[in-house]
Amino acid sequence: MANRWGLRGQSTLTLLMACLLALIPALFIGWQALDDVRRHFATRYAEQYTLLHMQRILAPVSRELALSRRFADSVVTREWLAAPDDADKRERFFREAEGFRRQFNGDAYFVIHHASGDYYYNDATSPTSRLPRYRLSAEDPEDAWYFSTMESSASYNINVNVDAKLELAKVWLNVKVMEDGRPLGLAGGGLDLSRFLDDFLRDDTAGLTPMIVDARGAIQAHPDRDRVALSSGAREQLDGDTPKLQAMVDDPTQRERLEEAMLESRRRPGEVHTLEASIEGEPRLLTVGYIPELQWLLVSSLDLKTAPILEGRWFWPLVGALTLILAILMAGAAYGIDRLILGPLRRLQHSARAIADGDYGGHLPTERGDEIGELSRAFAHMARQVERHTQELEDKVRRRTRDLEATNAEMAAARRQIDASLEYASIIQRAILPSRQLEAHLEDHHAVLWRPRDQVGGDFYVFRATEAGYLMGVVDCAGHxxxxxxxxxxxxxxxxxxxxxxxxxxxxxxxxETDRQNRATLNKDTLPASIATNMDMGLVWVAHGADRLTFAGAKMSLYATDGDALEVHPGGKRALGQKRRMTYENQDMPLRRGWTYALCSDGFLDQAGGEQGFGFGNRRFEAMLRRHARASLPAQIAAFEAELDAYRGDYPQRDDITLLCFRSEATLEAGQPAPAPSTDQETSWTS
Incomplete structure (x- = not known):
């Protein structure tokens, strides 16, 4: 062979080069591994950050809380609040309170006398004041925090609030002062809110946002003061405008996971729980830890995109080097494949296209000694065979085409004949419906919707006028x-x-009588079991001048409504001609002026539609009747048909549909004898 390597050797070389391209999935896997490592370190970093800040917050706030409780539980404090008019007790209290003030980090204390509502506050600017700053009132919304605190079952709370009267924003530590179960007042200290945020929450670490929330999720501290739920610590019930951590989470499922993490942190103090959530549209890694001494949750929000988890000094040069190597390997593979395989195959492809265009004289590269040359020689032989078979097939196609054209002409003629027969049958069926008789006797006090599924159908409606009254009804025969x-x-x-x-x-x-004659006429013993001969029917008799009507139905109901009330009078449970017989009975009922009465075949109720393809259904049908009951009967029928079409959508009509509506108006209640029906009327009322 001219080429001792052959196509197999060339393919081996190409495969070797392709193996080098496996670096691509290797890089992908490496990237995934690096991302997993980054997430792992980010999680550990956030957890350690949360644990550290929990300790940083716990120590000073616990100290302030302990001082506040000692201050409130002091005998001197209780004695003075029990007798605020005693000058000695008053002086002794303020001397001791000054000592507590110096120990408080906030350099301030407050005390409230419950009976009078007097609010005392002293800080470094007024350390010896003996006068109340203002008096609390239950009518003042700004004082609601105090009364909520005293009504709660907790002995203390930590409340982040802005005292508008003192113009102070602090983290207040409110401790109840009790004497034998009787409230004497409230006492404690306060940490400056700005200083608290600067010391514990404002962090220069990129991508990390710490925040403090209570057990309900109300934000007690946040680097952004506008997000703090002021006075929420003193309220047992939160309103809808209270800033909550859960409201910052977009996805309901993630919100539930956050609440579970908050609950689990409270159950297991000292443990930090981690979850991923979308905060205001941005993906974040949340860590949740509980400080039981303060009844606070510390939540850290970490942005993985901006947080300095891994250094990138070495990463991007490595990516650039690997990309360069990959580009060189890809270029070498592309050149080898094109030079050894794709070039010869393109020449073979051009020859194949020429043969496809009918040119069988083209030159093929048959001079090569490898597999490409063998393929070319085989292709040349195939081209000669294709040329011979193409000529034979063209002759056969011409003969078959003439035969098919003749057959199609016969089928088209047969189809036209069938369509003409169906159209003729439809004209006959429509002609025998008693539309003119209804119009002549009931005028605009009736309306009919008759829609067969095909050109002809198995539904029809009946009407007969006599000197005594009117008989009308709907019949639904099996099949369509x-x-x-x-x-x-x-x-x-x-x-x-x-x-x-x-x-x-x-x-x-x-x-x-119809059921009896139907069974006598159609002997079911001679019919296949698959052929149904039963029919649903509903008939109504209205006598002239009467205020009542008589109804009987076989698996068909009579509906009556005035737009407010709706009455459904069901007929017999079995259709005419069913295997098990039943005796049908009349139902006598009032004929109310202005009410709409309706008989309907099951094609309307069973029509598929909606998003799930369910049937129209009785409930939707009854609501439709009530909704349009006060409109004219032609307008009702138009509305019913529009609602059915809108519900049906793209679903095909499932069965024949017939709906007959009538009203008790002047025509039905005139009391005048109807003209004697002609022979044509007698024979066409049932159509």
């Missing part, structure tokens, strides 16, 4: 399309015969 339309013709004849036999003024008797 051509089978359903045949059933309507048979059902018409059976119902017509039943009317002639029992009369039009007894709907239940008509149903029973």
């Amino acid at each position: 399309g051509v089978p359903g339309s045949l059933m309507t013709m048979l059902a018409r004849a059976i119902i017509d015969h039943a009317i002639l036999k029992v009369g039009p003024d007894d709907p239940a008797l008509i149903l029973n």
